Amino acid sequence: MFVPTRGFYQRPTVEVARDLLGKIVVRATGDGVAAVRVTEVEAYLGEDDPACHTFGGRRTRRTETMWGRAGVAYVYLIYGIHSCLNVVTVGEGAPEAVLIRGGVPVAGLDLVRRRRGAGTPPARLSDGPGKLCQALAVDRGQDGADLCDSGSGIWFVDDPEGAKPVIRAAPRIGVDYAGEAAAWPLRFLTDRAEPSASG
DNA sequence: TCTAGGATCGGCT
């Protein structure tokens, strides 16, 4: 199974975002292995993107990971409750990233159910950024984890079924504060992704 | 120090 090398991530963020669709996030912990096929992502374009944490060159303790090398995880806490998993792109000094917004579990289903609640419908187990992190036991402990090294406990692989997904673009979610950038079509979904209320 | 607000989610109406 092909594991993307660092060069995969050292490319323009939108390209990486589209290519991450259909890939599988694998997460190994002491509890076992779980994996989710990515169906929805968003691109965040760094210093010139008002929706991005590093807009205007903001470089703080939280965003430090985004300023570093490509191919590592950027994980932050939102609303004091939920973790969000991002993939750092481009390279040193270019603080851009792809937010993994959602996917469908393809391995370790029992583990995912245990983490998300036994009664959760399968389609709802990881169909949001916070849910996906809960399903894969990702929190800020994974901030800075190297996605090119399976020893980090989190990495991507190609889908063995391999079919190139149909991709459509849409405005990003929850970034109304970003003015016209909120309308930029930087959210990418596959045909399998659940359409959201906003379309 | 203090304060406002957030790349969300689930429960309730």
Added chain:
DNA sequence: GCCGATCCTAGAT
């Protein structure tokens, strides 16, 4: 469709 949870971050003082 609306709203509260919950706490960290960033910017202001």
